[in-house]
Amino acid sequence: MALGSGLQLRSEAAAAIHAMQQAAAAEGVDLQVLSGFRSIDLQRSLFFDVKAERNQDAHTRAKVSAPPGYSEHSTGYAVDLGDGGQPSTNLSQNFENTPAYQWLSRHAGRYHFSLSFPKGNQQGVSYEPWHWRFEGSSDALRLFEPAQRLVP
Numbered sequence: 001m002a003l004g005s006g007l008q009l010r011s012e013a014a015a016a017i018h019a020m021q022q023a024a025a026a027e028g029v030d031l032q033v034l035s036g037f038r039s040i041d042l043q044r045s046l047f048f049d050v051k052a053e054r055n056q057d058a059h060t061r062a063k064v065s066a067p068p069g070y071s072e073h074s075t076g077y078a079v080d081l082g083d084g085g086q087p088s089t090n091l092s093q094n095f096e097n098t099p100a101y102q103w104l105s106r107h108a109g110r111y112h113f114s115l116s117f118p119k120g121n122q123q124g125v126s127y128e129p130w131h132w133r134f135e136g137s138s139d140a141l142r143l144f145e146p147a148q149r150l151v152p
C-alpha cells in the first residue's frame, strides 16, 4: 500500500500510521513518515557499499545498518518517523526531544507500534528513536523474528 511520495508499507501498518498521524495532528503534532519499505536490493547497497566506503567490517556496519535480509524495513512493517515541525532532528538521536517522539512514547502502543532499538538494546544496534515497527499482526511478528535473532 502506498503512503504517498513513493513510500510503501503493508496495508495494516499503513492504516495504523494514518490513524496515528490523525490523532497526533489533533494534538498539534506533525508526525511524518520518512521511510517505509526498502527492498533487499536497496538494503544490500546500504549495507555493503557504505561498509566499503567507510572501510568497516560487517560487525561495525551492522550496528547502524542491518545486513540485507535482516532489515526490519524489508518486512514492510517498519517506519522511520520524524517531526514535521523540526526536520533538523530527522534520523538523529535529537528526535527524542521533539513533540512527535513524546507523542509516540505516550500513544504508539495503542496503534501496535513499538520502538525497535531502544537505548541499550540486546542486539547492540545503536539507539534509533525514529525507527518504529508494527506489531499488530502475527505476520508482522513472524517477519521480525530473523531481525531479532541477529546479534551483531
Ligand SMILES: [Zn+2]
Pocket (backbone or CB within 6 Å): 035, 073, 078, 079, 080, 130, 131, 132
Ligand atoms: Zn529505520
